[in-house]
Amino acid sequence: MSRPDRREASQLRALNCSLGQLNRADGSAQFSAGNTSVVSGIYGPVEAKVYEEKLDRAVVEVKFRPDIGAPTTKDKWMESAIRNTFEREILAHLHPRTLVQIVIQLREGDGSVDSAAINATSLALVDAGIPLKCMITAATCAVLPDDTTVVDPTQEEIDAARSTHTFAFASGSSTGPLYVDSRGDFTMDEYNHCYELCALATERVLAFMRTAIEGKVTKEAKISAA
Amino acid sequence: MVAEIGPSNIESAFLLEALKKGTRVDGRGIYDYRTLKISCGPTYGLAEVQLGQTRVLARVSCEVTRPFPDRPTEGIVLFNTELSSMAGFGLDSSRSSTQEVAISRMVERVIKQSRAIDSEALCILAGEKVWTIRIDVHFLDHGGNLIDAASIAAIAALKHFRRPDVTIDGEEAIIHDVRERNPVPLSIHHTPICVTFGFFGASGDMLVLDPTLLEEQVQVSSFTITLNSHREICALNKAGGIPLSPDQIQRCTQVALAKVDEVNEKIQLALKASTA
Numbered sequence: 001m002s003r004p005d006r007r008e009a010s011q012l013r014a015l016n017c018s019l020g021q022l023n024r025a026d027g028s029a030q031f032s033a034g035n036t037s038v039v040s041g042i043y044g045p046v047e048a049k050v051y052e053e054k055l056d057r058a059v060v061e062v063k064f065r066p067d068i069g070a071p072t073t074k075d076k077w078m079e080s081a082i083r084n085t086f087e088r089e090i091l092a093h094l095h096p097r098t099l100v101q102i103v104i105q106l107r108e109g110d111g112s113v114d115s116a117a118i119n120a121t122s123l124a125l126v127d128a129g130i131p132l133k134c135m136i137t138a139a140t141c142a143v144l145p146d147d148t149t150v151v152d153p154t155q156e157e158i159d160a161a162r163s164t165h166t167f168a169f170a171s172g173s174s175t176g177p178l179y180v181d182s183r184g185d186f187t188m189d190e191y192n193h194c195y196e197l198c199a200l201a202t203e204r205v206l207a208f209m210r211t212a213i214e215g216k217v218t219k220e221a222k223i224s225a226a
Numbered sequence: 227m228v229a230e231i232g233p234s235n236i237e238s239a240f241l242l243e244a245l246k247k248g249t250r251v252d253g254r255g256i257y258d259y260r261t262l263k264i265s266c267g268p269t270y271g272l273a274e275v276q277l278g279q280t281r282v283l284a285r286v287s288c289e290v291t292r293p294f295p296d297r298p299t300e301g302i303v304l305f306n307t308e309l310s311s312m313a314g315f316g317l318d319s320s321r322s323s324t325q326e327v328a329i330s331r332m333v334e335r336v337i338k339q340s341r342a343i344d345s346e347a348l349c350i351l352a353g354e355k356v357w358t359i360r361i362d363v364h365f366l367d368h369g370g371n372l373i374d375a376a377s378i379a380a381i382a383a384l385k386h387f388r389r390p391d392v393t394i395d396g397e398e399a400i401i402h403d404v405r406e407r408n409p410v411p412l413s414i415h416h417t418p419i420c421v422t423f424g425f426f427g428a429s430g431d432m433l434v435l436d437p438t439l440l441e442e443q444v445q446v447s448s449f450t451i452t453l454n455s456h457r458e459i460c461a462l463n464k465a466g467g468i469p470l471s472p473d474q475i476q477r478c479t480q481v482a483l484a485k486v487d488e489v490n491e492k493i494q495l496a497l498k499a500s501t502a
Binding site: 021022023024025028035039041043046063065067069101103105107110 | 269364
C-alpha cells in the first residue's frame, strides 16, 4: 500500500537543518523533516540558581513550547523525556554548579515531532559547544493497520497507525537505544522490526548531521583564516 | 554568562555620543529599519520575521466553537504572545516583567481592537457555531523592537492563513476537509503595522526608528504608532518615559507613514513567494 506522499516504507522525508541562526542563544539549530520543523536553542553553561545547582555537575533543564496553544501536560512529558535522554550524554562534570538550558520551539508539527526535537537538540548542543559523549539521533516508526511498517510517519499516518515507536541512539555505540517510546498495540516481532528500521534510519540522520556540521566548521575555518 | 545586568556606562555613553553626531552604533541612519526578512509557509498561517537580530514566529490556527453569548454572530480571535527563554536567557513568561506584558498586550490590541479581522465573517451558524482564530506569537531571538517584528509576523500569518471552507444548508453547516475543497483566506479589512521609535537625551530630542536591544536599554522614552496602508492611524502607544512634544509625535507619524508602505510591500512579496 503506497504512502500518501509516495515515499517508500523506509524512506525518510527531505531533511533540512541550519545551525547558529539565533544571536542571543549560545547555540541553536533548526531541524526539519518534511513539514515537521523544530528550533532548539541552548543557553549554557550559565549560572544556575542556588537552589537548583549541583555541586559536581551541570544541571540540564528543558523547555518545550508547542506551535499552537499553551503548553500542556503532553509538552511537559516531552520536556522530561528529552532531559532524561540528554542528561547522561552531556559531560556535565566538566561544568559543575552551572545550568544547561535547552529551549525547544515547535514551528510546524506533521508527525515524528519527538525525533525531530531530539535531532534538533543534538545539533544545537554541538553549535553551543557543550561537551557531549556522542551525538544522539532519533527516528520514528509506525505500524499501520495493514501490518506495514513505515519510517518517519506524517501526522496522518500516525493517526491511522496501530502503534508508533520512537528510538534514539547514541552515535558509534553498539549498545541499545538511549530512548524508546512505544505506544499502541504491538507484538514483540513488530517492535523488533521497528527497532531495526529506526537504527538504520538514525544512521542516515547522523550522516546528514555530520555533513551539516562539517560544512559549518569548514566555513568558520575559512572566515577565521581569511 | 549571568542574567541581564544592562549595558555598561561606556556603551551607553558611546551610543549617546554617536547619536549627537547623527549616527547609530550599527551604522544606520536614524530613520532606517534594520534588514527585514519575512517568510511564510509552507503550512498555512505560518510566518517568520527577521528584523535585524530579532526573530519572531507567528502561527495561526482555527477551531469551530460556540460563540460568546453576548456576541452570537461574531467569531472569536485569541492571542498568545509569550516571551520564552529562547529569546534571551532569563526571559520567562512565568516571571513576565511589565515590559513583556506590554509587548503582548500591544500586539493583541493592534489586531483585535483595530478590527483588522472581520469577526462577522467568522460566523457559521449564529448563536451556535463560529470560528475561533488563534494567533500564537513566539519570540525566538530578542534583538530589540519586539513589537514591530511581532505585529508584522502576526498580520503576515493572518493573511497567509486559510481556513476550511463551509457550506450552510439551512440549519446544518458542512465543514469541508481541506483535501476536498480548497481552504479559504480570512476576511481581513486592513493591515495594521506597528512602527516604534526610541528617544534619547534629557529632553528626548534625539530619536531613532527601530531601536536595537542596546538602544532600548538606553532610551528614555518609547513611542509606537500603528498605521495601515490606507494611511489611517490604528493605535498610538506612549506608556511612560519622559514627556514628548506634539511636534515630535507629528514628525514620527510622517516618517512612519513612509515606512509602513515599505513594510507592506515586503509582506505582499513574501505572501506571493510562498504560493509560487
